[in-house]
Amino acid sequence: MIYSSDYNRLALLGIDVRGVSLFDTTLRDGEQAPGIALSMDDKVRMASALGDLGVDVIEAGFAASGDTEKEIIKKIAGMGIPSAVCSLARSVKKDIDAVIDCDLGYVHTFLATSDIHLEYKLKMTREEVKARAVDAIEYARSHGLRVQFSCEDATRTDLNFLKEMHIAVQDAGAETINVPDTVGVIYPTAMTYLITELRKVTKVPMAVHCHNDMGLAVANSLAAVAAGAKQVHVCVNGLGERTGNAALEEVALGLYANFGIEAVDLSKIGNTSRLISRITGYPIAYNKPIVGRNAFAHESGIHVHGVLNNAATYEAFKPELVGVDRHIVLGKHSGAHSVKDRLNALKVKFPDERMPELLARIKELAVGGKEIDDAELMVVADHLLWMRGEEDAVKLEEFAVFTGKGVTATATVTVTVDGERRTSSNTGIGPVDASIKAIRCAVNDKITLEEYKLNAITGGSDSLCEVTVVIKGAYDCSRLSVGKAVGLDIVATSVDATMEAINRDYIRGRR
Ligand code: KIV
Ligand code: ZN
16 A cells, blocks of 8 residues: 555546656666776676566666676676666767677667757767767667667757657667756756657657756656656666666655556565665665655654554555565654553563653653664663662762773762762773772772673664672672663763662661
8 A cells, every 4th residue: 555645646647657667777877976886796786686676677887888897797688687688888889889799689878969068078060969879879770789869968958959869869770768867957847848848759668867966856757757758767775976866766666656557576675775775885864765764763752653553644655565664763752652562562561650751761861862772672661660769878969080092090979878978089990990989989998899791782882781780898798789770871871880789788788
């Protein structure tokens, strides 16, 4: 089930969207993103994932860019991937020969058509451009290649000349004509207008290739489909030159939600996106639609309450549709519903009447944006139940520690014992050692530290830590006393655990 606005349905009524497919250019335009350099092994794994996903065409690279690239493309061409495999080529024979060398049956040729490119880059007239494009296509066709042709910078090309180009290249044998928005400047309704105009002269299917310079790549691609384009060029995770190309996952969902088209196996989107992020080293933004960490994360109390009753209140579709997970995040916006839900899912029993305390503790820990994960929640809940719930007899009033590299860690504490104020300083191997020694001096120097245990719950540098301290000799010399604390700061948590052990010892010693 996927939700779309009823207004979309009304606006898109009667549009013929049969035969719309995806042309994936992650291995070519995606690789042009700054900092991405893919090895043979990388590209083979990516191509295999794209084939499994079910894209119609994989643009495997730019064959003429070198021998290594040719080897990689040849390897991908021979992998038996269910998608068609093609290479990009400029409209020159040597580029098309490089594609033929890769044993490919499909070439994507291009030539710029906008006046700005003609004047400053190609230094050619419109007639020369048209003739070169036609020659290249005829050459490719004479070698048995299927041809897709792109008028580079189409969206800044004079409409009459663009129409002339479409007529010329389809007559020369291009089976698909792509309309690139090379610098991402068109607006969705203008895209609809442009495709509608071009359809008047274009008999072969049209594709679109939208860049995201203005954040409109996906919107422009969908607008083109609504106007009759039959293929959309995409890159996984929106990779591509500069700000990237239309994101595969967003276009795929847009096609499904608005037109009912399943252009790929949607359930494989999550895994494919993660694989390509790992291989390219480009992280997925937290707030990236469909595959970002936040796409199905709910934190605020009102939203979580809604989602737990019926996920559709705050989700356009279920995460399993695209192979990702929903998670209820516990943080400073959480409400009791989220906490209870997580505890139930974890099968942790926690008394309802103490829920406000637990919620307050979570909010306290979440100050500064920290999210509390399941393992941390269990430790916090457990610790709260373990606490005595009485006022401390030995109170920590002040605590400061000075540490660094090449300096002796020094701690100063002020405590009150039965109302009497005592201040002490001490040094130690590190800040924890110095702090515990300073507390001992202030409270009672007969205290011995029998055991100290530190556990970083999730292992991350922002993990909650749990400290257990076992002491002897504060007030009850015969037995050991245990103190535990949970917090974000190792030193402060160690101090809290030590104070808890001392207070437990005090209670027994004074009984
Ligand atoms: O952005 C562009 O115009 C391209 C062409 C090669 C299609 O990538
Ligand atoms: Zn491009």
